[in-house]
Amino acid sequence: xxxxxxxxxxxxxxxxxxxxxxxxxxxxxxxxxxxxxxxxxxxxxxxxxxxxxxxxxxxxxxxxxxxxxxxxxxxxxxxxxxxxxxxxxxxxxxxxxxxxxxxxxxxxxxxxxxxxxxxxxxxxxxxxxxxxxxxxxxxxxxxxxxxxxxxxxxxxxxxxxxxxxxxxxxxxxxxxxxxxxxxxxxxxxxxxxxx
Numbered sequence: 001x002x003x004x005x006x007x008x009x010x011x012x013x014x015x016x017x018x019x020x021x022x023x024x025x026x027x028x029x030x031x032x033x034x035x036x037x038x039x040x041x042x043x044x045x046x047x048x049x050x051x052x053x054x055x056x057x058x059x060x061x062x063x064x065x066x067x068x069x070x071x072x073x074x075x076x077x078x079x080x081x082x083x084x085x086x087x088x089x090x091x092x093x094x095x096x097x098x099x100x101x102x103x104x105x106x107x108x109x110x111x112x113x114x115x116x117x118x119x120x121x122x123x124x125x126x127x128x129x130x131x132x133x134x135x136x137x138x139x140x141x142x143x144x145x146x147x148x149x150x151x152x153x154x155x156x157x158x159x160x161x162x163x164x165x166x167x168x169x170x171x172x173x174x175x176x177x178x179x180x181x182x183x184x185x186x187x188x189x190x191x192x193x194x195x
Contacts, residue, residue: 011174012174015181124169
């Protein structure tokens with residue numbers, strides 16, 4: 001089973017992901033961007049204000065393709081639970097927002113279309129729902145992807161994704177304390193894995 005953790009920067013995904021290591025020690029824990037050279041290229045572009053959004057999309061997409069072939073698909077083939085801190089929905093939401101002011105029509109759908117030919121859809125997604133202002137304050141607004149105005153567009157894209165596939169998403173109120181958020185995430189995992 002592939003379970004992904006999604007939400008705005010500063011919503012607590014990574015904190016929960018780290019805590020889940022103790023709860024599911026046999027699982028394969030991974031993240032996007034990865035630590036591969038593709039992922040390092042993505043991280044360099046994140047800090048570059050003038051990075052072309054379309055070129056950046058393809059860096060993220062290359063990292064995802066490598067992640068699938070190197071980590072996700074082999075782990076699933078071995079029957080492992082795979083837990084990813086960010087996955088395709090991050091790209092749909094964030095790069096969909098990045099492309100909004102370009103000539104790309106219907107950017108969220110465009111980004112999804114690129115991935116349809118090769119991605120492995122998550123079985124379930126925990127969505128850490130948080131307002132953009134709080135997310136920006138928590139994340140420190142250190143790069144272009146962490147500003148409240150941009151995060152508002154990203155959140156709108158996440159909401160569109162949740163509306164399109166309500167059965168796949170489990171919404172967690174990420175405005176609560178880290179302990180309460182983690183309790184909700186652990187409850188969601190227990191329910192998902194019991195089915």
